[in-house]
Amino acid sequence: MVKIGNLELGDFPLLLAPMEDVSDPPFRAVCKQNGADLMYTEFISSEGLIRDAAKSVQKLDIFDYEKPIGIQIFGNEIQSMREAAAIVEEAQPDILDINYGCPVNKVACKGAGAGILLDIDKMVSMTAEIVKAVKIPVTVKTRLGWDNDTIRIVEVAERLQDVGIQAISIHARTRKQMYKGEADWSYLNLVKDNPRLHIPVFGNGDIDTPERAAEYKAKYNVDGMMIGRASIGYPWIFNEIKHFLETGEKLAPPTLDERIAVAKKHLDFSVEWKGEKLGILEMRRHYTNYFRGMPNFKQYRTEMVTTESYEQVCEILDEVARTYADYEFSL
Numbered sequence: 001m002v003k004i005g006n007l008e009l010g011d012f013p014l015l016l017a018p019m020e021d022v023s024d025p026p027f028r029a030v031c032k033q034n035g036a037d038l039m040y041t042e043f044i045s046s047e048g049l050i051r052d053a054a055k056s057v058q059k060l061d062i063f064d065y066e067k068p069i070g071i072q073i074f075g076n077e078i079q080s081m082r083e084a085a086a087i088v089e090e091a092q093p094d095i096l097d098i099n100y101g102c103p104v105n106k107v108a109c110k111g112a113g114a115g116i117l118l119d120i121d122k123m124v125s126m127t128a129e130i131v132k133a134v135k136i137p138v139t140v141k142t143r144l145g146w147d148n149d150t151i152r153i154v155e156v157a158e159r160l161q162d163v164g165i166q167a168i169s170i171h172a173r174t175r176k177q178m179y180k181g182e183a184d185w186s187y188l189n190l191v192k193d194n195p196r197l198h199i200p201v202f203g204n205g206d207i208d209t210p211e212r213a214a215e216y217k218a219k220y221n222v223d224g225m226m227i228g229r230a231s232i233g234y235p236w237i238f239n240e241i242k243h244f245l246e247t248g249e250k251l252a253p254p255t256l257d258e259r260i261a262v263a264k265k266h267l268d269f270s271v272e273w274k275g276e277k278l279g280i281l282e283m284r285r286h287y288t289n290y291f292r293g294m295p296n297f298k299q300y301r302t303e304m305v306t307t308e309s310y311e312q313v314c315e316i317l318d319e320v321a322r323t324y325a326d327y328e329f330s331l
């Protein structure tokens with residue numbers, strides 16, 4: 001049984017990765033329904049929280065049915081991160097997660113996110129202060145290092161454990177790699193081989209099929225896996241992986257009715273949550289995967305990602321339901 005503090009997460013939990021503009025309440029609702037064992041919010045700026053910025057504060061909204069859930073924060077100032085942590089705790093998540101992995105310039109080049117991998121001592125003291133500031137378990141999400149010459153993930157995991165974090169998720173790329181090349185999970189073995197390390201270690205990077213999940217589970221000895229991009233528009237990935245790990249067999253892919261029902265639920269919640277304009281816009285990245293593998297779908301996809309009207313998306317979904325009524329998805 002994998003545990004973070006008192007939270008029991010089953011034998012090999014599958015985590016929904018924190019993803020800006022993706023892992024919001026509407027998307028989390030469909031991931032939860034499809035087997036995600038632990039979910040994280042989008043990252044929240046500590047400075048934004050302290051300033052009470054609307055965008056940051058809205059990301060604190062979590063619902064009982066989502067539990068267990070972690071709220072993730074980022075920032076480069078220890079004092080601001082402490083204050084933000086206290087604000088997060090008031091929202092009553094199960095976990096507070098610290099983002100030490102974001103590679104984008106405007107975050108990392110200011111010393112937040114993956115930027116802190118250039119100053120491990122500061123990373124350790126910041127973490128220690130945050131752990132002291134809250135009662136809920138603190139977890140960390142990070143990368144292997146800044147670049148190939150600065151990979152110190154074994155030491156980092158141990159030092160962060162020693163100042164009180166209760167789990168670590170490792171995206172097995174460096175900051176320099178951004179999202180390019182393959183994630184190198186062999187470092188996860190090294191982290192797990194450290195006899196002093198007892199907190200759960202979750203592997204992250206490139207898990208996109210049940211087969212790959214099974215292969216990496218067998219090879220890399222991690223306590224669970226975190227899934228990001230492969231879940232976008234395909235929340236079924238969680239249950240598909242679980243089923244394959246348990247039985248060695250693949251679940252039948254979701255039917256057209258399921259795809260449409262889940263896409264519609266996601267769309268409705270999105271529009272309700274963010275308003276029509278933004279709700280429609282942020283749904284666009286999901287459609288390709290919701291309807292993955294369907295022949296001659298390009299025309300519908302193009303329509304879906306260009307319209308700005310809720311009614312029109314619903315009409316397109318109805319038309320898709322009629323056109324592909326007899327289509328069978330193969331494994």
Ligand SMILES: Cc1cc2nc3c(=O)[nH]c(=O)nc-3n(C[C@H](O)[C@H](O)[C@H](O)COP(=O)(O)O)c2cc1C
Binds near residue numbers: 207
């Ligand atoms: C659109 C997008 C937004 C992301 N936002 C965050 C974020 O807010 N916090 C974070 O820790 N990682 C973020 N990430 C990184 C993912 O959590 C994950 O580490 C990365 O995508 C690798 O996992 P994957 O190969 O399963 O996608 C983001 C990734 C993507 C694609």
